[in-house]
Amino acid sequence: MRDLTDAEVQAMGYAVGLELDGTELTEVAHSLNAILEMMDALEVPGLNAVEPVPLILPDTEA
Amino acid sequence: MEQSDIPFLSATQLASLIEARQVSPEEALNAYLDRIEQVNPKVNAYITVCADEAMEQARQAGQEIQQGRYRGPLHGIPVGVKDQVHTTGILTTDASKIRADFIPTEDATVVAKLKEAGAVIIGKTNMSEFAIGDSFSSFKGPARNPWDLSRDPGTSSTGSGAATAARLCATSLGEDTGGSIRGPASLCGLVGLRPTWGRVSRYGADGACWSIDTIGPISRTVEDCAATIGAIAGYDPKDPYTRQVPVPDYRQALTGDITGLKVGLVQEYLDSEKSGVDPRVRDAIIAAAGVLSELGAEVREVSLPLSVNCGVAIRTITHVERVSLHPEWLRERPQDYHHNTRVSFSTANLIPAPVYYKAQKMRAMVRQEVLGALEEVDVLVQPTSAAPAGVMSMDGTVASKEQAKQALHRGGYTGPYSLTGTTAMSILCGFSSEGDGGLPLAMQIAGRPFDEATVLRVGHAYEQATPWHNRLPPI
Numbered sequence: 001m002r003d004l005t006d007a008e009v010q011a012m013g014y015a016v017g018l019e020l021d022g023t024e025l026t027e028v029a030h031s032l033n034a035i036l037e038m039m040d041a042l043e044v045p046g047l048n049a050v051e052p053v054p055l056i057l058p059d060t061e062a
Numbered sequence: 063m064e065q066s067d068i069p070f071l072s073a074t075q076l077a078s079l080i081e082a083r084q085v086s087p088e089e090a091l092n093a094y095l096d097r098i099e100q101v102n103p104k105v106n107a108y109i110t111v112c113a114d115e116a117m118e119q120a121r122q123a124g125q126e127i128q129q130g131r132y133r134g135p136l137h138g139i140p141v142g143v144k145d146q147v148h149t150t151g152i153l154t155t156d157a158s159k160i161r162a163d164f165i166p167t168e169d170a171t172v173v174a175k176l177k178e179a180g181a182v183i184i185g186k187t188n189m190s191e192f193a194i195g196d197s198f199s200s201f202k203g204p205a206r207n208p209w210d211l212s213r214d215p216g217t218s219s220t221g222s223g224a225a226t227a228a229r230l231c232a233t234s235l236g237e238d239t240g241g242s243i244r245g246p247a248s249l250c251g252l253v254g255l256r257p258t259w260g261r262v263s264r265y266g267a268d269g270a271c272w273s274i275d276t277i278g279p280i281s282r283t284v285e286d287c288a289a290t291i292g293a294i295a296g297y298d299p300k301d302p303y304t305r306q307v308p309v310p311d312y313r314q315a316l317t318g319d320i321t322g323l324k325v326g327l328v329q330e331y332l333d334s335e336k337s338g339v340d341p342r343v344r345d346a347i348i349a350a351a352g353v354l355s356e357l358g359a360e361v362r363e364v365s366l367p368l369s370v371n372c373g374v375a376i377r378t379i380t381h382v383e384r385v386s387l388h389p390e391w392l393r394e395r396p397q398d399y400h401h402n403t404r405v406s407f408s409t410a411n412l413i414p415a416p417v418y419y420k421a422q423k424m425r426a427m428v429r430q431e432v433l434g435a436l437e438e439v440d441v442l443v444q445p446t447s448a449a450p451a452g453v454m455s456m457d458g459t460v461a462s463k464e465q466a467k468q469a470l471h472r473g474g475y476t477g478p479y480s481l482t483g484t485t486a487m488s489i490l491c492g493f494s495s496e497g498d499g500g501l502p503l504a505m506q507i508a509g510r511p512f513d514e515a516t517v518l519r520v521g522h523a524y525e526q527a528t529p530w531h532n533r534l535p536p537i
Contacts, residue, residue, distance in 0.1 A: 012412045017393050027460040031409040034466035038374040039417050052422030055273050
């Protein structure tokens with residue numbers, strides 16, 4: 001996947017009410033591109049079929 | 063005993079002297095306050111030292127004990143509390159300018175429980191701003207590692223680790239999302255227990271990530287850790303996710319006997335190509351597993367191939383959940399955040415929903431993997447951190463995507479047990495050769511949900527068989 005440009009990241013920021021510019025915009029772009037690239041690279045068999053329940057509370061004491 | 067020797071006792075040793083009325087809670091508190099005055103300027107472990115309130119609590123504890131009303135092992139014991147946890151009438155800042163003037167009107171449940179146990183709240187410990195997970199974003203400046211003041215104390219409960227290691231409190235509370243108890247315990251040479259999610263109330267603790275946050279002890283010995291978790295664990299109607307699971311007497315679990323216990327040594331974290339583990343850490347863990355085997359445990363190899371790669375998944379989840387608590391402040395007061403926090407929160411705001419969703423799916427698979435392994439063994443053992451404490455950088459600038467990726471990998475050591483929601487403890491297992499006294503190396507012991515007792519039992523047996531916990535930081 002290609003990296004998002006600073007301009008694209010800035011536009012995404014506007015969509016959630018954030019005004020990003022300067023070096024801070026570039027740092028956010030680096031951070032976001034790192035997450036997107038690493039998450040995209042996670043290819044685990046069966047991952048798509050998993051139900052993404054955030055937590056399961058154990059019923060019994062160990 | 064000189065008063066200045068008191069901070070060098072373990073919490074439970076001090077408790078024995080207090081119970082026997084050989085040391086009063088006021089004497090103990092004064093000893094710690096004197097040491098804080100001498101040492102805290104070097105380690106910056108506290109944001110607030112509440113000497114007056116603590117003295118009042120100590121006097122009350124002393125009176126009760128004199129009247130024969132001894133409450134237990136924390137009665138009269140000075141405890142440091144992470145500044146993320148609400149304390150009535152005492153500043154609670156989250157190490158942020160945003161909360162610089164916030165004084166809660168109600169104690170967090172864990173603080174109320176500490177007070178019920180007779181503990182003396184000596185101060186509020188430093189941390190990374192809103193527990194974001196660096197070591198330098200506190201608006202009061204960074205806490206320092208007592209083993210080497212130039213080094214990282216571990217994050218985000220930086221001050222709880224530094225204060226406990228530097229003998230500025232007898233035991234402390236931290237908050238662990240992706241590893242914020244275990245990390246400081248690891249780098250500061252302590253015992254840090256992440257309890258099972260639902261074991262300890264989070265009511266009154268400012269959230270970092272609602273579905274992963276836990277509050278637990280950072281202590282100098284396993285017995286101190288057991289006494290501290292015993293005081294704060296249990297169901298709380300104010301936190302709907304605490305469970306009505308009986309709380310055992312954790313100190314009674316410290317039998318020293320681990321004969322026949324099944325210990326899984328996680329192989330991926332001993333392989334530098336898969337996990338980036340430092341050879342010194344790897345060797346210390348292998349040696350520690352040997353000690354457990356000599357003590358009668360059955361040590362076997364275990365594989366967790368998904369878990370070692372879960373760092374980015376836990377970072378994605380914690381980023382998104384954490385920033386959901388800050389929308390107004392981030393828009394209205396962005397300059398009041400540390401630069402690094404602002405970059406982190408801004409990034410979190412832009413993570414697409416499908417990516418967060420994929421991270422949650424990964425979490426479910428990691429949980430299956432970890433709980434599956436824990437059906438075969440009683441505990442899992444691996445390093446807590448890839449390497450000993452590094453030199454602390456004060457520059458959080460994200461200079462490149464590659465640098466950002468390196469940071470995302472770091473959650474892979476403590477993250478699996480956070481994602482699973484189960485319990486895990488960091489314990490000192492050796493020293494590197496850097497500096498005057500070397501730097502601590504640490505082993506992580508993870509157990510089944512709500513089975514903190516077995517984790518503590520294994521850690522205690524190991525601790526009693528090895529000399530590491532007797533070494534003092536050169537401060």
